[in-house]
Amino acid sequence: MKYEQLEGGGSLCLRIETKNGEETKPQVGEKSFASSLPPQTSNVTTGMADMKMIQEIPLHQIDLLDETFSVNFMPDLRSLRSSIREIGLIQPVLLRKRKGAFQIICGFRRISILRELGNDKLPAMVFEERERDDLHLFIVCLHENMMARGFHAVEKAIALEKLIDYFDVDRSVIIQSYLPLFSLEPNEKILSTYLSLARMEEDTRRYVLREEVSRSNIRILSALAPDDRIALIPFLSSLKLGENRLREVLTILDEICRRDRVGLKEMIHRTEIQAILSREELTPVQKTERLKRVLMDLRYPKMKTLEEGFEKMRKALHLPAGVSLNHSPYFEGRELEIDFQFQSMEEYRSFVSSLSSLADKKEFEEMIQGSRIRSTKFEIRNNLK
Amino acid sequence: MDLKGRFARYSEFGFYLNCMLPFRIEKIYLDEKAEKDWVTQSLLRSLPGVPVERVEDKRNLIKQSLHIADPIGMGKRNLLVTHFYGRRLKPCPGTSRHICCGYHVINAVTNCTMDCSYCVLQGYLNNPFLTFYSNWDDLLREIEDFLSMKRNPLSRLGTGELSDSLALESIFPVSQFLIPFFAGRENGLLELKTKSAMVDPILHLDHRGKTIVSWSLNPPGVIREEERNTASLEERIGAAEQCQRKGYPLGFHFDPMFDYPGWEEGYREVVQSIFERIDPKGVIWISLGGFRYPPKLRAIAKDRFPDTRIFSGELFPGRDGKFRYLKEIRTEMYRKMVEWLREVDSGLFIYLCMESREVWEDAFGWAPENSSHLNYLFEERVKRFL
Numbered sequence A: 001m002k003y004e005q006l007e008g009g010g011s012l013c014l015r016i017e018t019k020n021g022e023e024t025k026p027q028v029g030e031k032s033f034a035s036s037l038p039p040q041t042s043n044v045t046t047g048m049a050d051m052k053m054i055q056e057i058p059l060h061q062i063d064l065l066d067e068t069f070s071v072n073f074m075p076d077l078r079s080l081r082s083s084i085r086e087i088g089l090i091q092p093v094l095l096r097k098r099k100g101a102f103q104i105i106c107g108f109r110r111i112s113i114l115r116e117l118g119n120d121k122l123p124a125m126v127f128e129e130r131e132r133d134d135l136h137l138f139i140v141c142l143h144e145n146m147m148a149r150g151f152h153a154v155e156k157a158i159a160l161e162k163l164i165d166y167f168d169v170d171r172s173v174i175i176q177s178y179l180p181l182f183s184l185e186p187n188e189k190i191l192s193t194y195l196s197l198a199r200m201e202e203d204t205r206r207y208v209l210r211e212e213v214s215r216s217n218i219r220i221l222s223a224l225a226p227d228d229r230i231a232l233i234p235f236l237s238s239l240k241l242g243e244n245r246l247r248e249v250l251t252i253l254d255e256i257c258r259r260d261r262v263g264l265k266e267m268i269h270r271t272e273i274q275a276i277l278s279r280e281e282l283t284p285v286q287k288t289e290r291l292k293r294v295l296m297d298l299r300y301p302k303m304k305t306l307e308e309g310f311e312k313m314r315k316a317l318h319l320p321a322g323v324s325l326n327h328s329p330y331f332e333g334r335e336l337e338i339d340f341q342f343q344s345m346e347e348y349r350s351f352v353s354s355l356s357s358l359a360d361k362k363e364f365e366e367m368i369q370g371s372r373i374r375s376t377k378f379e380i381r382n383n384l385k
Numbered sequence B: 001m002d003l004k005g006r007f008a009r010y011s012e013f014g015f016y017l018n019c020m021l022p023f024r025i026e027k028i029y030l031d032e033k034a035e036k037d038w039v040t041q042s043l044l045r046s047l048p049g050v051p052v053e054r055v056e057d058k059r060n061l062i063k064q065s066l067h068i069a070d071p072i073g074m075g076k077r078n079l080l081v082t083h084f085y086g087r088r089l090k091p092c093p094g095t096s097r098h099i100c101c102g103y104h105v106i107n108a109v110t111n112c113t114m115d116c117s118y119c120v121l122q123g124y125l126n127n128p129f130l131t132f133y134s135n136w137d138d139l140l141r142e143i144e145d146f147l148s149m150k151r152n153p154l155s156r157l158g159t160g161e162l163s164d165s166l167a168l169e170s171i172f173p174v175s176q177f178l179i180p181f182f183a184g185r186e187n188g189l190l191e192l193k194t195k196s197a198m199v200d201p202i203l204h205l206d207h208r209g210k211t212i213v214s215w216s217l218n219p220p221g222v223i224r225e226e227e228r229n230t231a232s233l234e235e236r237i238g239a240a241e242q243c244q245r246k247g248y249p250l251g252f253h254f255d256p257m258f259d260y261p262g263w264e265e266g267y268r269e270v271v272q273s274i275f276e277r278i279d280p281k282g283v284i285w286i287s288l289g290g291f292r293y294p295p296k297l298r299a300i301a302k303d304r305f306p307d308t309r310i311f312s313g314e315l316f317p318g319r320d321g322k323f324r325y326l327k328e329i330r331t332e333m334y335r336k337m338v339e340w341l342r343e344v345d346s347g348l349f350i351y352l353c354m355e356s357r358e359v360w361e362d363a364f365g366w367a368p369e370n371s372s373h374l375n376y377l378f379e380e381r382v383k384r385f386l
């Protein structure tokens, strides 16, 4: 697409050309634009491609409430604002003539800043009311935004949802043609993830954007009931969770709730969790650490009991400093492991002598016998033998 | 009657069968190479009205299918008829550093019309389609060759590892071929493992005790939540009862067992329900196996079954990389099950599936020396039982 400023009759014109340089004629009433022209090839979109006059439009004639073509979500206006303040508007906005007021096609952010700065008119290219169908104009808007600034995750989600729900584009066309436009892999799962994001509550979407939540975590959030999500977001916001921690916390919470058949809200309001969250002297990182420990204990109660039992016995042995005693990973085997490091013969002798005295300790023997004792409690004979 | 004759007679009923199927085949993908096989032709006759698409390159079909949202779900409704090149009879892969029973797996069909949230096939098969291999004669030859080598005094073979043994019986009589085939073999024993209740087609067969029909069982709540498109517990036990009346040795597999609040009551009731209707003397073996899964299953199953509760237990990676319940939990489950089963009949042959020596010892107070020892115990059991 090529923008070219032409001098003509005292007004500025903009020529929009197709890729191969040919101008295309506007096709009024064109219906299935998306299915005939996948968005990747549609610089073209611009199928409007004729010369558009840049006109000065009074701001009060623009319908600011009509968001049909907007995909904005939490726009960051800072740099655009300072640029407009410094050098004015470089790129005219796109509007469509409507009875009573102009409809914004592209330029929601620019218009909002110009208003804020007290301008009363702005340069715009204007489509006639029936010059192009809605879908065509939406694609123009997507392309223009894509080139100018790109979209963040929530905006992609809003755009995809609009394509399906408002512009009635077939899912398969969206997967094949529009997902790649947003640099997304063309598959159903990705589309479903983004659609679920678009349909989440405002606060959840804000959280997703602020914390740059990954697609896999968005999927976990989307599986929750809206009420649970509403309860969860302030809880998550008070912690310091990276991508993996967030997944871990969400997964653990979900698994406890499923196991105990309790709601997430109820779970979050447990006293031991609230006790951590309410401690104002703790930093978000400290809260996260403590919370993780509580959640792990709730999630793996038997493991916790085993660990505590082992730790109690280990302490009773009064091992010399520098010697560690470990059980097998996850208590799967019966073996115990003693670990020590030494630098001199003297140190070695001292370790060995204190370790050999372990054999006389009742606690140590109990520890070794631990799992065997448990197994022989049940005297079950098996006729396999 | 030869195989073709038997099938021709069977497929006359195709239309009726197709109307009665407990699942739906939406489309048949027919590999050109399999088109002329008599098995394929008969299979097509038994699924009238199902659209057929000829496939030149099945690899392409499979590759494309992997891009859709739920290839596994799709695969369960779409049948691929093709050839299998290579060995279709293999030792059960078992799992490293655990005691395994020395079973052999017959690959007649891959995938299954049922849909269990924990099914390992979801992460194991790289072809999501329900796949029927039409070079059937090659398979029978392979089994024949294997048995004639007489490597073991008695080999146990089964079709229930890569599919459910009876799931597709209504569209192709796999078991109706295999049961008479094994009836005439001295050193081979066939085990059909199922979660269905579709035993009618096999009841009339002359099995001579060489086919064991076995059911994988779980409490009704677990079946309802985690084993989609399968028969209820009542139906499974009812089907087992019918088979027992026809003299089939029965097997039961409490595998996978799940740890959930109330598991004790759940499994105890299953044991009671079985033996209210089944004579324990006709049960050749019972296996126990706690839920275990390879790491990659988790994401797949959670995606396909967002409401599943199977991952809520205390599961940790084991020596073979698979996740299992904490040993304490598994041994507790096994001990209790053994206790309840022994109360019914102290002579029941109970074994653990893919467990370590330690767990055997903790659960039973002793353990087989190794996998071959367990295999020997099976042979002895069969000798005494038959």
Ligand code: SF4
Binding pocket: B111, B112, B113, B114, B115, B116, B118, B119, B120, B121, B161, B162, B163, B164, B195
């Ligand atoms: S019945 Fe067996 S093969 Fe079929 S889905 Fe369930 S676990 Fe998998």
